[in-house]
Amino acid sequence: EKDMGADLERVLVTQEEIEAKLVELAERIDEDYRGQDLLLVGVLKGAVMVMADLARAVHSPVKMDWMAVSSYGSGTKSSGVVRILKDLDADIAGRHVLVVEDIIDSGLTLSWMLANLTSRGPASLEVCAFFRKPEAAKVDIPVKYVGFDIPNEFVVGYGLDYAERYRNLPFVGTLAEHVYGGSKPT
Ligand code: PRP
Ligand code: MN
Numbered sequence: 001e002k003d004m005g006a007d008l009e010r011v012l013v014t015q016e017e018i019e020a021k022l023v024e025l026a027e028r029i030d031e032d033y034r035g036q037d038l039l040l041v042g043v044l045k046g047a048v049m050v051m052a053d054l055a056r057a058v059h060s061p062v063k064m065d066w067m068a069v070s071s072y073g074s075g076t077k078s079s080g081v082v083r084i085l086k087d088l089d090a091d092i093a094g095r096h097v098l099v100v101e102d103i104i105d106s107g108l109t110l111s112w113m114l115a116n117l118t119s120r121g122p123a124s125l126e127v128c129a130f131f132r133k134p135e136a137a138k139v140d141i142p143v144k145y146v147g148f149d150i151p152n153e154f155v156v157g158y159g160l161d162y163a164e165r166y167r168n169l170p171f172v173g174t175l176a177e178h179v180y181g182g183s184k185p186t
């Protein structure tokens with residue numbers, strides 16, 4: 001059995017810190033959307049963990065839908081050109097939509113998604129990003145709910161992957177250099 005812990009350099013955000021932040025964000029969301037129908041839109045696959053936990057932390061009866069998007073081109077995800085791999089199941093016109101993301105890195109994925117979703121005419125459109133790397137921002141994204149601002153390092157866990165691994169770590173840590181071979185994260 002492989003020990004994921006051996007691939008980590010250090011813990012950045014603990015499981016306890018994650019749980020406390022979920023409660024804090026859920027309280028704000030309950031307050032802000034009181035009396036309104038709320039649709040949470042999760043961005044596959046990274047947002048699966050935060051979506052599942054946040055939905056259980058709020059007390060309002062939310063609905064959930066999912067989008068999967070992918071960047072074109074070179075394999076780096078910094079082109080900003082996005083295509084939809086899986087669209088929402090339902091129309092969002094006239095609805096209150098909260099996009100739930102695990103992390104904002106360059107911001108290009110969400111920038112494209114917000115433009116796309118705006119064109120569908122939601123009643124409101126906001127973003128909850130559980131992690132954000134301010135130093136990596138290429139575009140400014142208006143985020144109503146932020147969990148943690150973290151340094152621009154190679155982070156994994158709580159949905160965040162490296163080559164599809166480590167998503168199921170219940171905390172967030174930095175990846176040891178021997179795992180990714182010393183090349184900078186993109
Ligand atoms: C990651 C992350 C965000 C996006 C952030 O997704 O989950 O969705 O990148 O990067 P950006 O701000 O630079 O656009 P990824 O494309 O790796 O897919 P995944 O969620 O399936 O891991
Ligand atoms: Mn993602």
Ligand code: MG
Pocket residue numbers: 046160161
């Ligand atoms: Mg990823």
